Amino acid sequence: MSKIAVLGSGSWGTALSIVLASNGHDVYLWGRSEEQANEINANHTNNRYLPDIKLPEGIKAVTDLNDSLEGAEAVLLVVPTKAMREVLKKVTTLIDRPLLFMHASKGIEPGTHLRVSEIIEEEIPGSQRAGVAALSGPSHAEEVSLYQPTTVTSSSSDPETAKRVQDLFMNKHFRVYTNPDLIGVEIGGSLKNIIAIGAGMTNGLGYGDNAKAALMTRGLAEITRLGMKMGANPLTFAGLSGLGDLIVTCTSVHSRNWRAGNMLGKGKSVEEVLSEMGMVVEGIRTTQAAYELARKLEVEMPITNELYEVLFNDKSPEEAVTELMGRVKKHEVEDLKLRKDDFKE
Template sequence: MAKVAVLGAGSWGTALSIVLADNNHDVRLWTHRQDQAEIINTTHKNEKYLEIMIPEKIRAYYDLQEAIQDVSAIVIVVPTKAIRDVCQQLNEILHHNATIIHASKGIEPETLKRVSEMISEEMDHYNYDDIVVLSGPSHAEEVGKRQPTTVTVSSLNDINAEIAQDLFINEAFRVYTSPDVVGVELGGALKNIIALGAGISDGLGYGDNAKAALITRGLAEIARLGTSLGANPLTFLGLPGVGDLIVTCTSVHSRNWRAGNLLGKGKKLDQVLDQMGMVVEGVRTAKAAHQFASQQQIEMPITNGIYKILFDEAKPKDVVDQLMNRTKREEMDDIATLLTERYSQ
């Protein structure tokens, strides 16, 4: 049995806490809100985020120092905009060795840093190579109900990756390992942009044909940008890529899909975010990906179109029409080419 602190009591943090508790670990679930911690400890519910009973062995904490005391692993599951602040706090109070695992999906605008890079920058005693990322097709609602789920953990430190794998794996939650940290993180972050697009498509009343095209061409964009940044193109054909993309683009559990759906029905971004009441990572990531594409000179028409809808107030229907009327080209110039170039060298 291990002592594990899960930082972030949203839906995903709560679900991962349940997995850890099912594996008989001593789980401390930290929230920055004292009232939320008290509700969880009193009622064993976290209804705003996840409508499921929380095992009594999970203890919620408001005091961060108390939550991380003597833990062997820390799982960071806060929104990307809070990563630096939480890690700065950790840096001041964490005085023993603990495996750092993060399950947050996003990219920081302006700096264009992935989450593992942000963590290593803020944590004086943690190298980038030692941080573990957990990602894959995993709706919190289903994980919390112990429905079959498969994810990937990745680290340049094989021992830490195996520690994370052993912490989480059980009969309902299967965990694979991968050495491709860049690909695993980018797949988990960038799919949220395409999920916004899938929601917009459904909100406009388009059918499955349109959504299938959007998912497929979106995957090509993700792979194109990811490989330009050093990712293995095969990663995007696995769980952190196409797996996460499918589940996030096709389910009402996906808050990115739901936000896109509201945009497609004509609501403004501010209205959508107010109505959602939760963080929609795809919005923030779309800004970062737009910057990345420009910086890397990578063609990402779907991402750029969604960026225009979010930040330039472009009409969704106009953006779809522009995408459909782009210059004709061959399809097999993306992932197939990336794979050919990689393995023919």
């Protein structure tokens, strides 16, 4: 079994630590809070993020990054994308050998428009990397921590790296598939958070299932359009990291992006939403990045555009819905034609 450094002690980092520790790995869970680390080590709980969940004794919490990395064979990054570079810059100064880098963070960096795997490759020299992979799919931390059946995807441009991640995580509660389409897996996992904000907003506005179904379906269409433009296989978006993740994030109260959208639909400002939630809402930052990327690549993303106006230009949710419903007539599947190569393994 392996020593694994898990960087990020929020709900998702803790839940994935439970999976790894349950598989017999030594997990060193790094976070910034001494109080939180003491609670995890003494009581085997992390009540701020996962109330009433008992953590395996194989999880050791640390606040010294070097303590987490020393002797580790793999690093699992579960920090917000806005903190990713800062953490990686520290990691690279503390390791002297190649490690497997995995991430379970979902977002795109505004400005650079880089995916998380690309940020890792920029900040960690090749001599310190034994592979880069993403873990993504429909997986609420609250349910994973209760050992409820969950299925996700391990993705890397190197098939052996994806299989190695699969071996580390897979058990009878947590099933892991592999997918070589790293672009598609990361884009699907990131952009579904945008659509989840919109889905929550429809609830806040008092709309029903028809509106939510339309938003999810057309949201998936624009995610696929952007993904294809970036080189992704469109079939990936019909899988766990696309449609699967979209469904779970747009329909569950566990989703912080859905909750944020719901509050916006009820008339709260972005500042009020963030203040009340007290947690990172990854979809807000990703909306900015996707809006910029769509304009740069000339990809039509009307839902993303309208959500950007709501989040960053004080447009009312009601006005955004009116704009979306009043657009010119369209063919449903234009720009989504599959290519022969899309069906190849």
